[in-house]
Amino acid sequence: MLQNAWLIVWLPLLGFFFHAISGLIFKDRAAQKRVVAYIAPGVVLAAFLVTCAVLPEVMALPAHRATVPLIPGLGTDAPWIKMGGFQVNFALLLDPLSLLMALIVTGVGGLIHVYATGYMAEDPEQPRFFTYFNLFIFMMLLLVMAENFLLMFVGWEGVGTCSYLLISFWYTQVENAKAGNKAFIVNRVGDLGFALGMMAVWSVFGTLSFFTTDGRGVLDLAAVEGGARDVLGNPVSAGTLTLICMLLFVGAMGKSAQIPLWVWLPDAMAGPTPVSALIHAATMVTAGVVMVTRCSWLFVQAPDAMQLVGWIGIATAFMGATIGLVQNDIKRVLAFSTVSQLGYMFLACGVGNFTAGMFHVTTHAFFKALLFLGSGAVIHSMLGEQDMRRMGGLRKLIPRTWLMMFIGTYAIAGFPLLSGFWSKDEILEAALESPWGSGPLLYGIGLLTAFMTAFYMNRLMWKTFYTEPRFVDGQLVPHHHSNFDAHDGHEEHAHAGGDEHGHAHGSGKVHESPPSMMVPLYVLAVLSVGFGIVMAHFTGGRFEHFLEPSVAPKSLYVSALRHEEGHAPLIPPVVGFVISSVVGIAGLSLAALLYRQKMQTGALLPEAEKARNPVYQFLYNKWWWDALYERIFLQTGGWLADRVLWRLVDAGIVDGIVNGVAGAVGLMARIFRRVQTGYVRNYALVMLLGVVILVGGLLYQWSKEPPLPVRERPSAAGVQ
Amino acid sequence: MITTEHYLVLSAILFTVGTIGVLVKRNPIVIFMCIELMLNAANLTLVALGRHFGQVNGQMYVIFALAVAAAEVSVGLGIIVAIFRTKETINIDEVNLMKF
Numbered sequence: 001m002l003q004n005a006w007l008i009v010w011l012p013l014l015g016f017f018f019h020a021i022s023g024l025i026f027k028d029r030a031a032q033k034r035v036v037a038y039i040a041p042g043v044v045l046a047a048f049l050v051t052c053a054v055l056p057e058v059m060a061l062p063a064h065r066a067t068v069p070l071i072p073g074l075g076t077d078a079p080w081i082k083m084g085g086f087q088v089n090f091a092l093l094l095d096p097l098s099l100l101m102a103l104i105v106t107g108v109g110g111l112i113h114v115y116a117t118g119y120m121a122e123d124p125e126q127p128r129f130f131t132y133f134n135l136f137i138f139m140m141l142l143l144v145m146a147e148n149f150l151l152m153f154v155g156w157e158g159v160g161t162c163s164y165l166l167i168s169f170w171y172t173q174v175e176n177a178k179a180g181n182k183a184f185i186v187n188r189v190g191d192l193g194f195a196l197g198m199m200a201v202w203s204v205f206g207t208l209s210f211f212t213t214d215g216r217g218v219l220d221l222a223a224v225e226g227g228a229r230d231v232l233g234n235p236v237s238a239g240t241l242t243l244i245c246m247l248l249f250v251g252a253m254g255k256s257a258q259i260p261l262w263v264w265l266p267d268a269m270a271g272p273t274p275v276s277a278l279i280h281a282a283t284m285v286t287a288g289v290v291m292v293t294r295c296s297w298l299f300v301q302a303p304d305a306m307q308l309v310g311w312i313g314i315a316t317a318f319m320g321a322t323i324g325l326v327q328n329d330i331k332r333v334l335a336f337s338t339v340s341q342l343g344y345m346f347l348a349c350g351v352g353n354f355t356a357g358m359f360h361v362t363t364h365a366f367f368k369a370l371l372f373l374g375s376g377a378v379i380h381s382m383l384g385e386q387d388m389r390r391m392g393g394l395r396k397l398i399p400r401t402w403l404m405m406f407i408g409t410y411a412i413a414g415f416p417l418l419s420g421f422w423s424k425d426e427i428l429e430a431a432l433e434s435p436w437g438s439g440p441l442l443y444g445i446g447l448l449t450a451f452m453t454a455f456y457m458n459r460l461m462w463k464t465f466y467t468e469p470r471f472v473d474g475q476l477v478p479h480h481h482s483n484f485d486a487h488d489g490h491e492e493h494a495h496a497g498g499d500e501h502g503h504a505h506g507s508g509k510v511h512e513s514p515p516s517m518m519v520p521l522y523v524l525a526v527l528s529v530g531f532g533i534v535m536a537h538f539t540g541g542r543f544e545h546f547l548e549p550s551v552a553p554k555s556l557y558v559s560a561l562r563h564e565e566g567h568a569p570l571i572p573p574v575v576g577f578v579i580s581s582v583v584g585i586a587g588l589s590l591a592a593l594l595y596r597q598k599m600q601t602g603a604l605l606p607e608a609e610k611a612r613n614p615v616y617q618f619l620y621n622k623w624w625w626d627a628l629y630e631r632i633f634l635q636t637g638g639w640l641a642d643r644v645l646w647r648l649v650d651a652g653i654v655d656g657i658v659n660g661v662a663g664a665v666g667l668m669a670r671i672f673r674r675v676q677t678g679y680v681r682n683y684a685l686v687m688l689l690g691v692v693i694l695v696g697g698l699l700y701q702w703s704k705e706p707p708l709p710v711r712e713r714p715s716a717a718g719v720q
Numbered sequence: 721m722i723t724t725e726h727y728l729v730l731s732a733i734l735f736t737v738g739t740i741g742v743l744v745k746r747n748p749i750v751i752f753m754c755i756e757l758m759l760n761a762a763n764l765t766l767v768a769l770g771r772h773f774g775q776v777n778g779q780m781y782v783i784f785a786l787a788v789a790a791a792e793v794s795v796g797l798g799i800i801v802a803i804f805r806t807k808e809t810i811n812i813d814e815v816n817l818m819k820f
């Protein structure tokens with residue numbers, strides 16, 4: 001099976017090709033949609049099964065690592081680019097990290113595909129949706145399983161493209177198209193950092209492969225005993241490594257929505273909810289964490305970069321949580337929650353505990369996908385309504401969806417023994433033991449963030465499920481700001497087949513979602529509850545041991561900082577558990593206590609007061625980040641582009657040179673064309689003058705030189 | 721006695737006369753005759769210097785130049801006839817279409 005591991009990435013790619021041409025195969029749109037709805041989840045789940053089959057074989061290898069061909073039939077050194085000594089191969093790296101991510105991408109991705117078959121059933125453009133969705137899975141797998149930086153970069157850009165395509169999937173609404181553009185453009189900034197980092201890696205290590213069989217890969221060289229060695233075997237200075245790591249981290253900032261490049265993620269919620277769940281919560285946004293973890297051998301030797309990662313992480317976690325406290329759109333709350341949780345993951349990486357970061361990536365994939373899909377089910381039930389101010393009382397109307405959201409909320413809030421509790425606690429513990437100091441501060445902010453997380457998640461639950469309904473008699477008016485309205489222009493929409501639960505034009509009753517949407521929720525709910533306790537507790541740190549071959553040991557980092565190892569932890573783990581539990585439960589309880597008193601309105605403050613409250617406005621407007629960027633990049637940049645670059649540089653200087661040269665030539669021509677009189681005798685005169693000047697000059701020249709030796713005239717007298 | 725210098729001076733005079741004729745005359749036939757003067761001035765120089773150095777090259781060139789001049793005159797006269805047919809004049813200053 002190991003040699004057939006290429007199937008993992010090829011299956012979604014084949015699915016993509018199939019969906020892309022399915023319009024040519026099927027004349028009947030309904031039949032096309034039915035077939036696509038089976039193929040799309042099918043290929044992803046098949047890829048999941050292949051990954052499951054490959055996993056034990058890789059783990060049975062002594063190094064827990066294998067390089068396999070990407071293109072079947074060719075070797076692992078099938079070159080993509082080959083120039084002199086520089087070679088980039090089409091190959092996949094299978095190790096615990098890449099396989100863990102492949103399992104998440106295909107497993108959670110497969111569940112979300114199944115969910116999407118229900119969610120998108122009525123969309124006339126459903127085949128296009130699944131075309132992008134399968135392409136995304138392919139690109140994401142390429143990203144996490146790539147054998148070298150460049151192939152990873154292909155996946156990196158590919159998922160960015162798919163993200164763009166899916167955010168603006170309902171492109172008839174201009175906000176969606178703008179959100180897609182924003183995501184794409186902000187990511188470009190990060191991608192530039194990644195590209196520069198990659199070039200720096202190449203110039204130092206002379207290769208882009210992570211590991212090679214002869215021990216010349218980037219990470220092989222970085223993991224050399226006694227510090228990283230460059231391609232010639234000389235030690236690499238800490239400054240160089242810091243530069244490389246910071247550039248790579250800029251890429252991670254963009255993809256994983258960290259300060260200052262986080263602004264695109266909340267807007268990305270314009271896409272269909274399965275997209276938010278798959279791309280903007282479970283998989284793509286964790287790519288930055290995966291990349292940092294993949295390069296952990298580089299990062300551990302660059303303490304300054306690690307510190308930057310840690311601070312950016314905790315700052316983003318805190319900021320995301322504060323903004324999440326006041327949002328009214330159910331998906332936006334979850335979006336800020338995602339920003340915040342990603343911050344936690346980077347905090348873990350920054351303090352050198354990469355396995356904790358990856359553990360949180362995994363549990364977060366489960367409970368955040370659960371929450372997003374649950375909120376999608378709520379939105380679906382509410383005919384596209386996303387504003388929590390118009391919800392309420394849904395617990396009785398959609399009890400099964402409520403249960404799923406309830407589990408997700410408690411998991412993310414860190415309720416004891418659920419998944420989020422274990423991973424978050426591990427991160428907080430690691431933060432307290434921060435090898436570069438500031439441990440208690442990081443721990444304190446982390447706890448505060450955890451408290452706010454619990455609060456805003458339960459706030460979401462209360463506003464949506466418990467408080468009095470704020471729509472009349474469970475009757476809904478199809479909502480005019482909803483994304484579903486985007487299809488009103490499509491002629492097929494009214495006649496869409498399989499209209500079992502009719503949302504944009506149904507009965508107007510709140511209803512449970514179809515089984516295709518609920519079953520993935522059940523699976524994710526089980527994982528959200530059980531995964532943490534099984535991996536972290538019952539099997540005694542199984543997860544950590546599993547990832548060990550893929551990440552740099554913490555001891556390496558600590559020794560790079562010249563700290564002594566083995567000091568007693570500041571607080572025993574049990575106390576840490578208790579503190580985390582108390583904080584989580586306190587957050588949940590506070591929200592419950594406050595909202596219990598506002599059952600009618602479901603809001604703590606009346607709208608008028610919100611408008612006056614500067615703190616509320618500060619948080620609601622996302623710390624004015626967007627306003628700041630608007631001012632700096634759009635207004636100042638626009639002014640610069642308009643006044644300076646366009647009017648001054650382009651119209652003034654560039655066009656000035658071009659037009660000036662042309663004008664000067666024209667002017668000269670107007671003057672000198674008078675030379676062409678048409679009189680032949682004039683030309684003859686000019687020629688004569690030319691000859692006279694030429695000959696005169698030559699004579700003058702010769703007159704200054706010694707005369708040529710002239711042969712004497714032989715026997716002149718005889719001729720005479 | 722007539723030396724090489726005499727021939728060269730005569731040649732210079734002939735050349736100058738020819739040049740002035742080319743520049744001031746409007747009748748192409750006369751211009752042609754002046755060009756012939758210039759050519760023959762050059763020929764005279766060649767012959768004189770060939771004699772001066774006792775070499776046959778100069779005289780050989782002259783024969784060559786005479787042949788070329790004959791060809792040139794025939795072409796030139798053909799052009800003059802063609803101009804006359806189209807413009808009904810051979811005044812060289814009226815043949816001035818190729819100008820700014």
